[in-house]
Structure formats: C-alpha cells, structure tokens
Amino acid sequence: MERKIIFLTKAFLPEFEEYINEIKDMWDTHWITTMGPKHNVLENELQKYMGVDNVSVFVNGHSALKLLANAMKLTGEVITTPYTFISTTHAIVQNGLTPVFCDVNKDDFNIDVDKIEALITDNTSAIIAVHVYGNPCDVEAIDKIAKKHNLKVIYDAAHAFGEKVNGKDISEYGDASIFSFHASKVYNSIEGGCAVYKDEGIKDELLKLRNFGIGNRDVEYVGINAKMNEFAAAMGICNLRHIDEIIQCRKELTECYINRLDKIEGIQVMAKLDSELVRRNYSYMPILVNEDVFGLSREELLKKMNDLGIQALSNFYPITNRFSCYKNIYGDAETPNAIWLSEHILLLPLNTELTIDEVNYICDTVINLKENS
Ligand SMILES: *Cc1c(COP(=O)(O)O)cnc(C)c1O
Numbered sequence: 001m002e003r004k005i006i007f008l009t010k011a012f013l014p015e016f017e018e019y020i021n022e023i024k025d026m027w028d029t030h031w032i033t034t035m036g037p038k039h040n041v042l043e044n045e046l047q048k049y050m051g052v053d054n055v056s057v058f059v060n061g062h063s064a065l066k067l068l069a070n071a072m073k074l075t076g077e078v079i080t081t082p083y084t085f086i087s088t089t090h091a092i093v094q095n096g097l098t099p100v101f102c103d104v105n106k107d108d109f110n111i112d113v114d115k116i117e118a119l120i121t122d123n124t125s126a127i128i129a130v131h132v133y134g135n136p137c138d139v140e141a142i143d144k145i146a147k148k149h150n151l152k153v154i155y156d157a158a159h160a161f162g163e164k165v166n167g168k169d170i171s172e173y174g175d176a177s178i179f180s181f182h183a184s185k186v187y188n189s190i191e192g193g194c195a196v197y198k199d200e201g202i203k204d205e206l207l208k209l210r211n212f213g214i215g216n217r218d219v220e221y222v223g224i225n226a227k228m229n230e231f232a233a234a235m236g237i238c239n240l241r242h243i244d245e246i247i248q249c250r251k252e253l254t255e256c257y258i259n260r261l262d263k264i265e266g267i268q269v270m271a272k273l274d275s276e277l278v279r280r281n282y283s284y285m286p287i288l289v290n291e292d293v294f295g296l297s298r299e300e301l302l303k304k305m306n307d308l309g310i311q312a313l314s315n316f317y318p319i320t321n322r323f324s325c326y327k328n329i330y331g332d333a334e335t336p337n338a339i340w341l342s343e344h345i346l347l348l349p350l351n352t353e354l355t356i357d358e359v360n361y362i363c364d365t366v367i368n369l370k371e372n373s
Pocket residue numbers: 060061062063084085087088130156158159179180181182191192193
C-alpha cells in the first residue's frame with residue numbers, strides 16, 4: 001500500500017480558473033516579463049495591503065535583501081544572527097560586508113538586543129535582524145540602539161508577511177524589510193519577494209540594480225537580473241486575495257497543535273498565538289525536543305517521524321556560520337543559544353492543505369513515540 005506523506009510545506013494555490021483568468025490577457029499583449037502590468041499591479045496591491053509607501057518586488061526574497069543592502073550603501077561590519085536561513089548571511093557576504101554574529105534569545109529565536117552594543121565597532125554600519133518563524137524582533141529596542149549608534153536597520157522578514165506589531169504592519173519598523181514569496185512561505189508568488197523601505201532616496205538605485213543597473217541609455221550601477229516575471233506577479237495578485245483565509249487556516253491548525261502538544265513532557269511548544277501586541281501569520285510550527293525528558297533525541301524523533309511519512313525538519317540546523325562555506329571564517333563562540341536551539345529545533349508540518357485530522361495524527365504519533373521510547 002502506498003503511504004500518504006504529510007508534507008512540511010505545500011504551496012498555496014488559488015483555484016485554477018482564478019489563475020487562468022489572471023494570466024489570460026498575456027496572450028494578447030505578449031508582455032510576460034520586465035516590469036509589466038501585472039508586476040505593477042502587484043506592487044500597488046502590496047502597498048495597499050501593508051499600508052506603506054515603498055514596495056518593490058523582486059524575483060525572490062534573497063535578491064531583495066542583497067540589493068537593498070547594496071542600495072543602502074552598507075559598509076564594513078553588519079551585526080546579524082546565525083540562526084536563520086543561509087540567505088541572510090549570504091546577502092551580507094555577497095555585498096563584501098563582514099557579518100558579526102550576535103546570539104539569539106532562547107524563547108523567540110531572535111537577536112538578543114542586550115548583546116548587540118558590545119559588538120558595535122567604528123566599522124559597524126547596520127543591523128540585519130531576522131523575525132525568525134514570524135516572531136517579531138524587539139523592534140523598539142533595536143530602533144533605540146540603532147539611533148544611538150547611527151546604524152541602519154534591515155529586517156529579514158521572510159517569515160513575517162502579513163504580521164502586525166502594535167497595530168502597524170511589521171515592515172514599518174526599521175529602515176527597511178524584505179519578504180520572501182517563495183512557494184514554501186505563507187504568501188507566495190511561486191518565487192518572488194519584495195523590499196519595503198522608508199527612504200525614497202534609494203528607490204531609483206534599487207530599481208536599477210534589479211535590472212542590471214540599466215538607467216537612461218546608460219548603465220549606472222553594477223546590477224543583476226532580479227526582475228519578477230508576469231506569471232509570478234499574476235500568482236502573487238491571486239494569492240493576495242486569499243491571504244486572510246490562508247492565515248486563518250494556519251491559525252486553526254496551530255491552535256490544535258498547541259492544545260495537543262503542550263501536555264507532552266519533553267516537548268516545548270514554541271509556536272505562539274495572537275496577542276494584543278502581535279497579529280501573527282502562523283508561518284511555522286516549531287517545537288524543541290528535550291531528550292532527557294522526552295526519551296528520544298531530536299534526531300531520533302525526526303527520523304522516526306520521517307519513516308512514518310511525516311515530513312518534519314530540523315531547521316535551522318546547523319547555524320549559518322557552521323556550514324562549510326563559512327566554518328573557518330566566522331567563529332561561533334559568541335552564540336551558544338543559537339547553537340543550542342539549532343540542536344533541539346524541530347519544525348512540524350504546517351500548510352493550508354493540512355487537516356485537523358492530520359494534526360491529530362501527528363500529535364498521536366509524537367505521543368506514541370514517546371511512550372515506546
Ligand atoms: C526564504 C528565506 C529567504 C530567501 O527568500 P527566497 O525568496 O527564497 O529568496 C531569506 N531569509 C529567510 C529567513 C528565509 O526563510
């Protein structure tokens with residue numbers, strides 16, 4: 001018998017007809033890429049949805065981050081965290097900048113604001129912090145530190161699309177934020193991403209960098225090709241119409257997980273619900289596995305779940321500066337919490353195709369594995 005696999009992520013797709021309707025006019029215009037009408041509609045719709053002035057879309061979130069750091073003229077050292085997707089660290093290094101790794105909090109996986117100031121030197125130009133799993137960073141404390149030391153702040157908000165902090169869109173904090181619209185994220189445009197920024201002054205350069213640096217009959221900057229095509233933009237337009245139902249669906253699944261898993265000793269449920277301060281997007285379902293109490297290590301639980309067709313993931317493991325491309329360049333002595341979290345984290349399946357029955361099955365499986373360990 002073929003066993004059904006429960007996927008960690010599954011891309012949200014609109015109804016087939018909705019997408020077909022959205023792309024139909026491309027067969028008249030043949031405008032399928034390079035800042036076409038869909039591209040421009042998407043930028044406008046995103047601006048409206050987020051309630052912000054400057055949104056520029058890109059072929060993916062990574063390009064948005066890389067080009068934003070370029071257009072904002074960051075120099076020297078950038079304070080960041082290693083408990084993230086490799087993209088964050090790559091974007092810094094690819095700009096010829098030096099990542100300085102700050103440790104994270106054990107309760108929210110985000111930059112520990114009390115450890116930032118000790119890392120600031122004369123060469124520090126910015127903080128690039130990550131809203132890990134959609135947990136908002138301590139944006140007010142970061143803002144204060146940045147103002148005091150004249151640093152720029154960029155948030156890697158790849159996990160945080162649609163979130164509000166203190167009633168404001170999460171992208172309103174810091175100087176700029178990037179979002180990822182990759183298929184695996186809460187909101188997708190197949191592949192895609194955007195930059196949201198306050199300084200209108202960087203717009204011209206940022207948009208040219210996205211298109212090889214080409215300006216008016218001249219090439220003004222050493223840019224790359226990071227333009228979003230019209231098929232991706234059309235998917236983004238369709239999926240934005242469904243963002244509220246996507247978040248609501250994920251919220252209900254998360255509530256079910258939390259109710260079931262909170263009672264299991266040795267499992268620390270790290271997913272959080274909405275609060276007065278934060279409207280969440282329920283992007284991931286992180287738990288921490290305490291081997292001594294649970295009876296199985298994270299690796300053992302992961303393997304047993306995967307063997308049973310439940311696609312869990314030990315993400316983020318290892319921390320970025322332990323991958324071979326950075327291992328001998330940037331040490332990890334300063335970030336014990338990041339290392340510890342990376343060794344205990346497990347992401348459970350969470351996507352809009354998942355059912356409450358499947359969540360119950362996953363939770364039953366975790367309980368059974370504990371009892372048989
Ligand atoms: C997904 C992700 C990115 C990169 O986004 P892409 O759209 O895949 O380029 C960057 N940072 C974090 C934290 C991510 O999870």
